[in-house]
Amino acid sequence: MKKRFSKLAGSIVIASLLASVIGCSNSGTSNTSPGSTGSNSGGNNAEAVSNEPMTITGFFSDPNTNWNNMQDDTGKFITEKTGITLKPEFAVGDPEQKINLIAASGEYPDVISPKGASGALIDAGALLDLTDLIEEHAPNIKAMLGDQIDRLRHSNDDPSIYFVPSLEAIDQFYFDAGGPFNLQHAVVKELGYPQMRTLQDYENAIKAYKEKYPTIDGQPTIGLSLLADDWRIMISTTNPAFWATGAPDDGEFYIDPETHEAILHYKRPEEREYFRWLNHMNDIGLLDKESFVQKYDQYKAKIASGRVLATIDQQWEIDEPEAALKAAGKHERAYGHYPITLDETYKAANFQQTGFNGGWGLAITTAAKDPVRIIKFLDYLASEEGQILVNWGIEGKHYEYVDGKRVFLPEIENIRVNDNNRFKKEFGIGNYLLSLRYGDGVKDSTGNYFTTNNPEQVLENYSDIEKEVLAGYDATYWKDLFPKEDEFEVKAWGAAWNIPVPNDSIITVTQQKSNDIVRKRIPEAILAKPADFDKVYDTMLAELDKAGAKKMEEEYTKLVKARIELWSGQVTE
Amino acid sequence: MAKLSASYGRQTLGDRVFDIGNVIFMTLVLIATLYPFLNVLAVSFNDSADTVRGGITIWPREFTLENYKVIFSYGTLVTAFQISVLRTIVGTILSLTACSMVAYTLSRRDFQGRKFISVFLVLTLYVSGGLIPGFLLMKNLGLMNSFWVYVLPGMVNAFYIFMIRSFMDNLPYALQESAKLDGANDFTIFWRVILPLCKPVLATIALFVAVGQWNAWFDTYLYNGSNSSLTTLQFELMKILQSTTSGADQARGSNIVEQMRSVSPDSVKMAITIVTIVPILLVYPFLQRYFVQGMTLGAVKS
Numbered sequence: 001m002k003k004r005f006s007k008l009a010g011s012i013v014i015a016s017l018l019a020s021v022i023g024c025s026n027s028g029t030s031n032t033s034p035g036s037t038g039s040n041s042g043g044n045n046a047e048a049v050s051n052e053p054m055t056i057t058g059f060f061s062d063p064n065t066n067w068n069n070m071q072d073d074t075g076k077f078i079t080e081k082t083g084i085t086l087k088p089e090f091a092v093g094d095p096e097q098k099i100n101l102i103a104a105s106g107e108y109p110d111v112i113s114p115k116g117a118s119g120a121l122i123d124a125g126a127l128l129d130l131t132d133l134i135e136e137h138a139p140n141i142k143a144m145l146g147d148q149i150d151r152l153r154h155s156n157d158d159p160s161i162y163f164v165p166s167l168e169a170i171d172q173f174y175f176d177a178g179g180p181f182n183l184q185h186a187v188v189k190e191l192g193y194p195q196m197r198t199l200q201d202y203e204n205a206i207k208a209y210k211e212k213y214p215t216i217d218g219q220p221t222i223g224l225s226l227l228a229d230d231w232r233i234m235i236s237t238t239n240p241a242f243w244a245t246g247a248p249d250d251g252e253f254y255i256d257p258e259t260h261e262a263i264l265h266y267k268r269p270e271e272r273e274y275f276r277w278l279n280h281m282n283d284i285g286l287l288d289k290e291s292f293v294q295k296y297d298q299y300k301a302k303i304a305s306g307r308v309l310a311t312i313d314q315q316w317e318i319d320e321p322e323a324a325l326k327a328a329g330k331h332e333r334a335y336g337h338y339p340i341t342l343d344e345t346y347k348a349a350n351f352q353q354t355g356f357n358g359g360w361g362l363a364i365t366t367a368a369k370d371p372v373r374i375i376k377f378l379d380y381l382a383s384e385e386g387q388i389l390v391n392w393g394i395e396g397k398h399y400e401y402v403d404g405k406r407v408f409l410p411e412i413e414n415i416r417v418n419d420n421n422r423f424k425k426e427f428g429i430g431n432y433l434l435s436l437r438y439g440d441g442v443k444d445s446t447g448n449y450f451t452t453n454n455p456e457q458v459l460e461n462y463s464d465i466e467k468e469v470l471a472g473y474d475a476t477y478w479k480d481l482f483p484k485e486d487e488f489e490v491k492a493w494g495a496a497w498n499i500p501v502p503n504d505s506i507i508t509v510t511q512q513k514s515n516d517i518v519r520k521r522i523p524e525a526i527l528a529k530p531a532d533f534d535k536v537y538d539t540m541l542a543e544l545d546k547a548g549a550k551k552m553e554e555e556y557t558k559l560v561k562a563r564i565e566l567w568s569g570q571v572t573e
Numbered sequence: 574m575a576k577l578s579a580s581y582g583r584q585t586l587g588d589r590v591f592d593i594g595n596v597i598f599m600t601l602v603l604i605a606t607l608y609p610f611l612n613v614l615a616v617s618f619n620d621s622a623d624t625v626r627g628g629i630t631i632w633p634r635e636f637t638l639e640n641y642k643v644i645f646s647y648g649t650l651v652t653a654f655q656i657s658v659l660r661t662i663v664g665t666i667l668s669l670t671a672c673s674m675v676a677y678t679l680s681r682r683d684f685q686g687r688k689f690i691s692v693f694l695v696l697t698l699y700v701s702g703g704l705i706p707g708f709l710l711m712k713n714l715g716l717m718n719s720f721w722v723y724v725l726p727g728m729v730n731a732f733y734i735f736m737i738r739s740f741m742d743n744l745p746y747a748l749q750e751s752a753k754l755d756g757a758n759d760f761t762i763f764w765r766v767i768l769p770l771c772k773p774v775l776a777t778i779a780l781f782v783a784v785g786q787w788n789a790w791f792d793t794y795l796y797n798g799s800n801s802s803l804t805t806l807q808f809e810l811m812k813i814l815q816s817t818t819s820g821a822d823q824a825r826g827s828n829i830v831e832q833m834r835s836v837s838p839d840s841v842k843m844a845i846t847i848v849t850i851v852p853i854l855l856v857y858p859f860l861q862r863y864f865v866q867g868m869t870l871g872a873v874k875s
Contacts, residue, residue, distance in 0.1 A: 057799075063815040065647055090801035092811045097704065098794065103703045105712060239772040297839075301627025421646055 015059055047080045051083035056374055057109040058362075059102060061117070063096035064431065066421055072428030074393055086111075086434075089423055090162045101124075105237045108367035111374060113166070114563070119503065120164060127363045129160035137372055138379035140386075144436050151358040151494070151567050159566070164378050164435055165361035169451075172439025173485075175458045177478040178315030182335035185469045186374075187309050189332065193472035196338040196481075198279050199244065206286055206310050216307040216333075224285030224310040225303070226278075227317070233519050236313040237291075241271040242539045246346035248354075248488075251497030252511065253553070255560055258278040260493065262556040263547055264517060266465040267298060272537055273342055278526045279533045292523040306333035331463040335476040336470075351479070352488035354495045362434055381435035388449050390432040398427055492559050492567070501559065510552040517543045610850075613843045615639070621840035640844035643817070649801060649809050656720070657787060657806035658852075664724040665779050665788040671728045673775065675735035677763050682746075694731040711796055720803060721794045724785070733778045740765060740774040776863035780856070787853045810845045817841045 058141055068075065077083050089109070091098055094115040102108060104119035116122055121127050134141055134149075141164060142149070152161045181202060186207045188194065195201050206223045214221055216329055227236040239249065245256055254265040263273060281287040288308070290298070290309050303321035306328075311318055318335065324332045339348035362378065364371050380386045392399045398412050408416060418424045424430050425532075438450040458477065462470070475481050493499075501507050521540035528536050584592075611631040616624055620635035628634075630780055644650070679691060702710070716722040744767065752762045768775070790807035797803040817838045 064814050065816045087799070090792045090812070092798065092808060092815060093791065098798075101705055101708045105709055108714070167786065227727050297625075300625050304626040320622075320625045324622045326615065327622045421643075 005573055013032070031210075034128070040101065049414040051077075051081070053083050053085065054370065054373055055085045055160075056111060056368070056377075058086055058111040058113070060088050060113045061091045061093070061099070061115040061236060062113070063090045064088075066424035067431060068425050068428065070428070072424075072426055072431065073397060074389060074428030074432060074489050077394055078381075078432060082377050084373070091313060093489045097499055103431065107362070110368040111362050111364055113360070113362045115167070117365070118162065121363070121365075122158075126365050126367075127162045128146040128366060128368070129162065130164065130364065130375065133158075133364075133371055133375040134161065134164075137375050137398060138382070140379045140383040141375075141436050142344045144358070148356045148358075148567075149354055151381065155567055156562055156566050162363050163361035164363075164382075164432055165356075165358050165376075165462060166437065167360040169437050169439030170356055173441025174351065175440060175453065175455045175479065176195065177337045177339075177482050178533045179337055180243050180312050180314055181340035182313065182315075182318070182339050183311050183338060184333055185336055185465045186332040188336065188472065189465070189471055193469070194474075196340065198271045198343050199274075199340060200343075201219065202310070202340050203277075203281065203286065204518075207284070209309055216253065217305070219305060219307050220304065222288045222308045224281055224312065225288035225294075225299065226309045226312060227291040227294065227296065227299045228519070228523060229547050231300070232296060232317065233522075235317055236311070238266075238522060240319065241265065241274040241450055242268075243348060243350065244274045244341050244346070245270040246349050247496065248491060249350040249495060252514070253494075253496055253556055255491075255496050257489070257491075258524055258559065260564060262496070262553050262560055264514065264544060264553065266522075267544035268545070270342060270346075272534075275525055275537065276533055277520065279344070279530055282526055283530050286524070292527070306330050326463065331465045334463065336466070339479070339482045345403075347483045349488060350482055351485045353485050353490045353491050355492075357494040357498055360434075375381040378435040381432060382437070384444055386435070388444060390437070391451050393427050394431045398429065401446070404447065405462075406446070407453075441443055462533045475547070492564050494563070494567070496556075496560060499559050499563055506548070507552050507555050507556060507559075510548045510549075514544050514549055514552070517547060546566060597732035605669065608685045613846050616840060617847050619840070622841055624629065629706060640794060640840045641784060643841055643847075644810070644813055644844055644848060645873075647809065647813055649804065650806065651807040653804050653806045654803060656803060660720070660723040660805065661783050661786040661853075664727065665782045667724050667728050667833075668730065668733070668782045669775055669779055672730060673737050673768065673771065674763070675732045676741060677767055680738050680741040681735065717796050718800050719797075722794060723789070723805075725780075726792075733781070736778060737771065737774055738853055741798045742769055742772055772863050777862045780860050783856055788849075807849065810849060814838070814842055814845055 001343060010391070056278070067088065067090065069087075070076065070079055095115065099112075099114045099117040100120050102125055103113070103124040106124075106126075108121075108126050112121065118127070142458055145152070146536065150163075152165065153159045154162055168519075183196070183202065183205060187205055190212070191205055191208055196207055210221050210223050224313075227233070234252075242249070247265065248260075248269070250265070252264060253262040254268055255262050278287065287304075288294075300318075300321045303311065303318055304324040306325055315337070322334050325331070341348055341349070364374050368374055378432075381390060385503065392406060392408070393412075395401075397409075399406055399408050401407075407413070412423075412427070415426075434566065439450045440449065440453045442450050444450055455477070470476060470478070473481060501511075517540060521536060521543070525536040525540065588719050608631065612629065615629050615633045617640055618636055618638070619629055619633040620637045622641065623635040644674060679687055681687075701707075711722055711726065714726065728823040732797050748766055748770075749762050752766045757765065788807060790805060793803070793805045798808075
């Protein structure tokens with residue numbers, strides 16, 4: 001029946017043939033799923049841009065319980081402006097399973113945000129190549145990306161653009177530093193703000209304070225506590241090895257900036273010295289004995305007690321216990337962040353720029369009736385007007401300009417701070433970051449920041465003692481202590497850890513093996529007698545090579561080089 | 574204990590030692606099983622900033638309802654709760670009816686296709702169709718976006734059928750014969766003679782099914798995720814849990830401390846656990862008397 005129908009249709013026009021076959025095969029199987037509920041009003045007429053009501057269905061990998069069916073202020077405004085109503089479904093649990101179902105069943109929603117699970121959809125041919133759509137219909141998106149548009153391409157073999165990235169923001173600028181070498185304010189204040197530049201400085205400060213105050217609130221003082229609970233070992237124990245030796249975050253690898261060769265970062269001789277320092281810290285009793293056995297909640301409880309002088313960890317891992325400390329009024333037990341390195345020849349590369357990484361975002365599927373309307377919708381959200389709308393809401397209703405500065409109305413600000421769920425649900429602000437978006441620190445034509453974060457806010461959140469300590473170091477922000485972005489070259493390969501590794505690659509398996517080895521041997525090396533340290537470390541390196549590390553590094557080098565080639569724009573047809 | 578020993582007459586030393594040991598052992602078991610639950614309860618009522626400090630045992634240190642407030646501030650829970658209760662009740666009744674009817678048929682020796690159907694059912698215990706075929710089947714059956722997808726697919730379950738059947742096999746066949754002589758037809762025998770005797774096994778299976786139905790959220794996600802009037806409680810709670818977690822992630826990313834405010838994902842998780850467990854816990858006392866009854870029934874008969 002399908003064939004006869006196609007034949008009939010084929011005699012009219014080729015374009016409509018395709019459309020009707022898709023339409024036929026969809027309705028032929030009598031489906032009532034969300035995939036086909038979109039209205040067909042737009043048709044294929046690209047130029048008839050209208051605000052005619054149109055519903056687009058979508059599937060999103062991230063849950064959003066504050067979605068209010070676009071009945072919030074911002075949503076209503078967007079619908080009025082573009083005619084588009086979005087009907088999303090949000091993933092719960094593992095989004096990958098559902099996305100594989102979507103790919104296998106052919107029941108595509110109009111738009112989909114599959115995050116890491118896009119492979120099945122691309123293999124199924126479910127996603128549209130957006131290259132031409134962006135070129136012809138999305139001037140704002142194009143302008144925002146500029147010459148970084150090649151960073152959206154899928155691969156060297158398939159240079160299609162499948163996603164409008166929405167997870168990573170454009171030109172994101174970090175207002176402040178968040179680790180990884182943290183020291184209690186009380187320590188530096190007590191010692192009169194000594195120089196904090198090398199591991200030796202760090203060690204001296206911890207040692208001096210611990211000797212002076214062997215107990216805090218009646219409990220024994222802990223010099224330095226590390227965390228090694230499952231994957232968190234990377235954040236607190238192994239990643240700081242490259243931070244301390246002037247290398248940026250490329251996951252488990254170190255990428256040579258000249259040759260682009262990838263090696264496991266543990267193989268760098270200077271990192272061995274970092275771990276030797278940890279071994280030394282253990283030897284002189286400054287390292288918490290429970291470092292490698294404690295669970296995350298025990299670690300948090302310990303920090304919240306205020307007796308851990310130093311932590312080597314990212315801010316987001318110690319946010320909760322720090323909040324508990326502040327709630328208890330122990331502001332001097334919260335932590336400052338210092339650009340510590342092995343010695344003064346290294347420069348902490350925490351703020352080395354990666355450029356835009358492209359990556360995860362929203363794709364339009366072949367089921368979409370009117371992709372042009374959808375890309376225009378996304379383009380609207382990426383425009384200056386759209387970006388202010390999704391970040392700030394509506395002028396006069398949610399925000400106003402006071403002396404040229406954009407601020408939330410006082411009652412709105414009050415709700416924002418005290419009832420964030422209501423803020424999102426009722427006003428819809430933050431619910432529509434669906435398209436390309438600007439990061440913190442990017443200013444619009446009025447000279448205001450697009451996002452609602454600004455440096456003054458960071459300052460407001462500092463406690464008095466925090467400001468005092470910073471003043472002691474002649475700085476306003478922690479970030480001021482660190483080497484600036486422009487002191488480093490922008491990494492041509494972005495961040496290596498987000499290079500997608502093909503499922504069938506040898507890297508996946510070897511990586512697992514090498515993680516197992518590292519997570520066992522590194523704690524062993526740190527806890528060993530100083531004389532045995534090198535022996536254990538050498539054993540680890542030998543084991544890594546035996547597990548196939550060399551081959552994995554070669555493969556990874558290929559991936560890095562392929563990405564550099566792809567991003568340089570040399571592969572466009 | 575005194576009463577117990579009285580009813581058994583004089584106690585030897587060995588008896589007494591055993592009793593003491595028994596009581597101690599059982600108390601330990603009780604503590605081991607009850608403590609985690611009480612701990613979750615305590616944490617769920619404790620201020621989340623305080624929880625981070627650790628050391629909460631069975632009593633909240635800084636009492637707060639904030640964690641529950643977060644959960645119940647999501648408006649969808651009332652409908653979701655109703656759907657969950659409905660699917661538990663309807664699902665249990667349908668499943669019991671269907672399974673026991675199949676089981677009775679299979680237990681009858683005069684049923685011709687007994688062997689074949691048994692083997693066929695056993696197969697389903699070992700081989701399943703997989704996620705994607707299952708999804709396509711439900712879609713083609715028109716069960717997407719409907720309440721029935723919760724109760725119909727799981728109605729007949731081979732494992733339950735065999736449990737009921739082996740229980741029925743132990744009932745004396747004479748019962749059925751005499752009923753037949755008294756003029757009862759097959760359905761009357763099933764309904765008036767067999768089923769009442771099967772109460773213990775039915776209660777057990779009712780419990781299995783009810784807990785399963787109550788806890789299920791994955792089918793909601795697969796088939797009804799976009800239909801907010803058909804989502805279940807577990808599904809909504811799962812959503813809340815995930816968005817508190819990712820909310821915390823976002824706060825990390827953008828340095829907005831106030832977003833973290835006073836609840837942490839861990840505390841919300843505990844509160845959600847309590848909200849999930851308590852309603853189904855209430856079912857146990859009602860079913861328990863059948864278990865006890867079942868034991869005495871068996872004892873008298875043999």
